[in-house]
Amino acid sequence: MLYRNALLCLIIIMSSLACLGQEAGDIDSVMHIPDKLGASIDRKISSLDKKLTRKSEKYLKDFARQEEKLLKVLAATDSSAAAQMLRSGRATYQKLSGKLSDAGNQTERILSGEYIPLLDSLQGSLGFLQDAKNIVSRSKDIQQQLGKSLEQVNRFQHRLSAAKDIQKAIGDRQRQLQQLLSGYTRLPKDAGKYLGKYQQQAFYYGQQVREYRAMLNDPDKLIAKTLSVLQNLPAFQQYMRKYSMLAQLFPTPENYGTPQALAGLQTRTSVQQQMQQAQGELNKLKEELNKLGITEGGSSDMPMADF
Numbered sequence: 651m652l653y654r655n656a657l658l659c660l661i662i663i664m665s666s667l668a669c670l671g672q673e674a675g676d677i678d679s680v681m682h683i684p685d686k687l688g689a690s691i692d693r694k695i696s697s698l699d700k701k702l703t704r705k706s707e708k709y710l711k712d713f714a715r716q717e718e719k720l721l722k723v724l725a726a727t728d729s730s731a732a733a734q735m736l737r738s739g740r741a742t743y744q745k746l747s748g749k750l751s752d753a754g755n756q757t758e759r760i761l762s763g764e765y766i767p768l769l770d771s772l773q774g775s776l777g778f779l780q781d782a783k784n785i786v787s788r789s790k791d792i793q794q795q796l797g798k799s800l801e802q803v804n805r806f807q808h809r810l811s812a813a814k815d816i817q818k819a820i821g822d823r824q825r826q827l828q829q830l831l832s833g834y835t836r837l838p839k840d841a842g843k844y845l846g847k848y849q850q851q852a853f854y855y856g857q858q859v860r861e862y863r864a865m866l867n868d869p870d871k872l873i874a875k876t877l878s879v880l881q882n883l884p885a886f887q888q889y890m891r892k893y894s895m896l897a898q899l900f901p902t903p904e905n906y907g908t909p910q911a912l913a914g915l916q917t918r919t920s921v922q923q924q925m926q927q928a929q930g931e932l933n934k935l936k937e938e939l940n941k942l943g944i945t946e947g948g949s950s951d952m953p954m955a956d957f
Contacts, residue, residue: 688795690873691772692802699754699806702862706750706813709855713820714743716851720827720844727838735830742823746816753808757801760811761898768866769807770895772873775880776800778889813859820852 717739725732759773780796827845831837869877880886891897 687873687876688792688799690870691776691799694870694873695772695799695802695806698862698865699802699809702806702809702813702859703750703754705855705858705862706816707747709851709858710743710747710750710816712851713823713848714739716844716848717823717827720841720848723838723841723844724831727834731830735826739823742819746812746819749815750809750812753812754805756808757804759804759895760807761895763811764814765895766807766810766863766866768869769803769810771877772803773800773807774890774894775877775886776803777893778880778886781889810859810863817852817856817859820855824849824852 718736721732721736721739724735776796776799780793780800827848831841831845
């Protein structure tokens with residue numbers, strides 16, 4: 651514990667020196683990476699990755715099993731429709747299972763889609779620590795560990811993307827089953843029960859994925875402290891403005907902060923004029939509603955539709 655506290659203090663001191671050195675144009679002072687940082691990230695992300703993969707595989711089997719029960723019951727009434735739906739279902743679940751498995755082999759970073767703050771911070775931090783040779787001091791072993799950690803984080807990002815695709819596909823499949831059953835005036839016995847269980851499983855799977863995603867918001871102390879230190883480095887801030895996923899979604903103009911960046915933007919006077927015009931239109935609308943007997947509180951003498 652004493653060694654770890656001393657190490658964290660050293661990180662803060664050295665990173666502060668790095669900031670001062672950068673501002674003065676001197677980069678002799680460097681930040682030292684904790685030896686256990688990569689292992690800490692691997693332990694956190696690998697655990698979530700295994701849990702998400704195991705749960706997703708289990709739910710995919712449960713979805714397929716529940717649908718087969720439903721279609722077996724339907725076959726007594728319409729064997730042709732049940733067989734056709736069964737074939738498409740098996741193809742769907744096989745495709746989703748393959749996508750989940752393939753995600754474990756993907757190690758490149760995804761720069762679009764769902765934005766998850768901690769994943770973006772981890773990817774940016776690991777990439778920065780690998781590239782910033784003049785700011786960060788590390789041994790060859792630590793360099794290799796950082797590379798493995800970055801691959802692990804990227805792999806988990808792909809697994810989360812696959813889980814999201816599973817959620818969407820299951821939602822589509824659920825609607826297809828509902829539409830199929832709605833075409834019969836008399837539902838086969840137990841068909842509604844099996845559909846209800848399918849919908850219940852879909853809900854629980856969505857809850858499970860959200861839970862794993864929420865766990866990303868609780869990094870251990872070493873990861874949190876390292877991220878906190880990095881965020882105070884001007885060089886890291888510049889790196890994230892260029893390479894983070896958030897930067898790809900909302901890029902900052904190259905001339906940001908200069909008078910040229912303000913060209914074409916509305917002035918405060920222009921915005922105020924538009925607000926006044928909108929307020930005038932709103933007042934007119936209120937007057938018309940009052941004429942119809944509708945007061946601002948919401949009461950009205952007008953008949954309302956049943957829905």
